[in-house]
Amino acid sequence: MPVKRPKIAVLLAAYNGMQWIEEQVASILGQLSVDVTIHISIDPSGDGTEAWCEALVAVNDRVRLLPPAGRFGGAARNFFRLIRDVDLRGYDAVAFADQDDIWNPDKLLRATQTIALKGVDAYSSNVTAFWPDGKAILLDKSQPQVDWDFLFEAAGPGCTYVLSSALAQAMRHEVIHDWERLQDVSLHDWYCYAFARSHGFDWFIDSYSSMLYRQHESNQVGANTGLSSLFQRYVTIHEGWWFRQVQTIALLVGVGDAPFVRRWLKLRRRDLLRLSIRGGQCRRRPRDKFLFFFVCCVTAVVGRKP
Numbered sequence: 001m002p003v004k005r006p007k008i009a010v011l012l013a014a015y016n017g018m019q020w021i022e023e024q025v026a027s028i029l030g031q032l033s034v035d036v037t038i039h040i041s042i043d044p045s046g047d048g049t050e051a052w053c054e055a056l057v058a059v060n061d062r063v064r065l066l067p068p069a070g071r072f073g074g075a076a077r078n079f080f081r082l083i084r085d086v087d088l089r090g091y092d093a094v095a096f097a098d099q100d101d102i103w104n105p106d107k108l109l110r111a112t113q114t115i116a117l118k119g120v121d122a123y124s125s126n127v128t129a130f131w132p133d134g135k136a137i138l139l140d141k142s143q144p145q146v147d148w149d150f151l152f153e154a155a156g157p158g159c160t161y162v163l164s165s166a167l168a169q170a171m172r173h174e175v176i177h178d179w180e181r182l183q184d185v186s187l188h189d190w191y192c193y194a195f196a197r198s199h200g201f202d203w204f205i206d207s208y209s210s211m212l213y214r215q216h217e218s219n220q221v222g223a224n225t226g227l228s229s230l231f232q233r234y235v236t237i238h239e240g241w242w243f244r245q246v247q248t249i250a251l252l253v254g255v256g257d258a259p260f261v262r263r264w265l266k267l268r269r270r271d272l273l274r275l276s277i278r279g280g281q282c283r284r285r286p287r288d289k290f291l292f293f294f295v296c297c298v299t300a301v302v303g304r305k306p
Contacts, residue, residue, distance in 0.1 A: 013078035017099035111162035158189025
């Protein structure tokens with residue numbers, strides 16, 4: 001009897017991607033031992049991305065293009081649109097893809113095999129960030145998960161996410177139900193990880209690097225490397241964006257009444273000081289646990305922009 005090949009829906013969000021999308025799509029269509037269908041949603045672009053995708057769809061029945069839906073203004077809303085509008089029934093798994101990366105040939109096979117062998121509901125992995133000058137760095141996101149990390153960080157880059165059919169269908173139901181409130185979420189990968197963990201789905205983060213994660217000036221969220229990226233992330237925290245996202249996601253995934261969350265959800269000064277000592281439950285990486293303590297304390301003292 002022939003071995004059943006997993007049937008996987010790949011949701012690809014695109015915007016002005018002509019520099020990179022052809023190489024990325026080729027790496028997805030070249031996945032080993034799986035049956036892939038790529039569903040593409042395009043934020044209106046001015047570089048010919050739509051025309052290129054239309055031409056590809058005309059000659060390749062493994063690629064489907066969603067009809068225009070206006071401007072999204074960011075990758076998160078585009079991915080939420082894909083989750084909402086693509087019929088996920090009949091697929092064994094659902095994966096997210098950016099337009100500018102390069103996938104290892106075994107990326108989806110390894111993910112689906114891991115989900116089956118470990119009995120988990122979702123998979124993500126490390127990636128190798130690379131730059132035009134040839135520099136490459138392994139981004140390690142595979143530290144052990146802790147009780148509440150999902151409210152404060154993603155499980156790594158969303159382009160590594162592979163979800164079981166059961167998780168994808170449950171998430172799609174909530175995306176449709178909470179569509180208006182989801183427009184306030186800036187990072188779809190953070191929300192997806194939070195939804196899964198808060199609803200009892202098991203998630204595995206692989207130490208294997210499954211793809212090349214392209215870095216360029218158009219990245220909405222790039223690799224967190226070096227002092228400059230660390231400073232930029234602190235600026236977003238001080239300006240209030242990060243704390244607003246924490247509150248929004250906690251309420252969206254239904255944990256606002258959990259005793260741990262209720263103690264700090266209003267994010268008053270005393271709440272932040274109380275939260276600062278719980279960094280071990282809120283971030284995975286040891287360095288980030290310390291930074292979490294530092295940021296909460298500093299923000300409690302100096303305040304944050306409203």
